[in-house]
Amino acid sequence: MGIFLVVWLLLGLRSYYRTYKGRGRAAAVAALCEQRGMSPMPGTSLHFNPMSLPVGASAKYLNTFATTNRDQSLWISDIQDGVVSSVTDTRNDWTLMMFSVPDLNLPYIALTRNGDILSVGAQGRPVHFESIDFNNRFSVHADDPRSAVMLIDQGMMQWLLDLDRVNFQVSGPLVSAYVRQRRPDSADPVEVKMLLRFCDGLVAHIPQIVHLEYGVQGSQPAS
Secondary structure, eight states, X not given: XXXXXXXHHHHHHHHHHHHHHHHXXXXXXXXXXXXXXXXXXXXXXXXXXOTTOOOOTTOEEEEEEEXXXXXXXXXXXXXXXXXXXXXXXXXXXXXXEEEEOTTBOEEEEEEEETTTOXXXXXXXXXXXXXXXXXXXXXXXXXXXXXXXXXXXXXXXXXXXXXXXXXXXXXXXXXXXXXXXXXXXXOSSOHHHHHHHHHHHHHHHHSOHHHHHHHBSSSOOOOO
C-alpha cells in the first residue's frame, strides 16, 4: 500500500509541476507577443499545418497570439500533440509561427532539421548543397530546386546553421516556421524567442535575386 501511495504522490507532484510551469510559460509568451502588438486568440484551431510538421489531428493549440490586422500577418502558437513516449516520457510538442512576406511569390520549399522531423510530409524533390555540414544538419525539398538554391545562398545557409533548431516551409508569400520544444514544461519560452528572431531576420537574409525572380511584380522564371 505504501508503494502505491508514493507513486500516487509522485504523479500528483509531477502534474502540479507541469501545471505551474505551464502557467509561467503562458505569461512569458503573452509578454513577448504583446510587445509585438499581438493579441490572444483563445480556442483557435488551425485547419492546416505545414505538411512537414508531424502532429496529429487531435493536436491542441495553446498560447496562441496573432496581430490584429485583417490578414493576421503574424501568428504564433504552442502545439501539444498529446503523444507521449512510454520510454522517454517526452511529448511531441512544437511551437509554430506563420507570417507573410508580401512581395514574394515563391514555389514550395521546405527545410527540416535532420533528426528532428521525419520528412514524411515533405513534397517536392530533394535538394542538396555543396556544404556537407549543411546537408548533414538539414534536408531541403522544393517543387522548383532552382528556387531553393537561390534562396539558400551562403549568407542564408550560415544564418540557418547558426539558428540550428528552426524548421520552415514557404509557399507563395506564406512562411511557416516551427521548433520542437525540448522542455515543454519550461517556463522560459525559448522556442518563441527563437522564432521571433527568425521572423525578424529572414527578410534581411533573402538574396536580392530572389526578390527579382520571385517577387510579386517580377517575372517568373520558365519551368
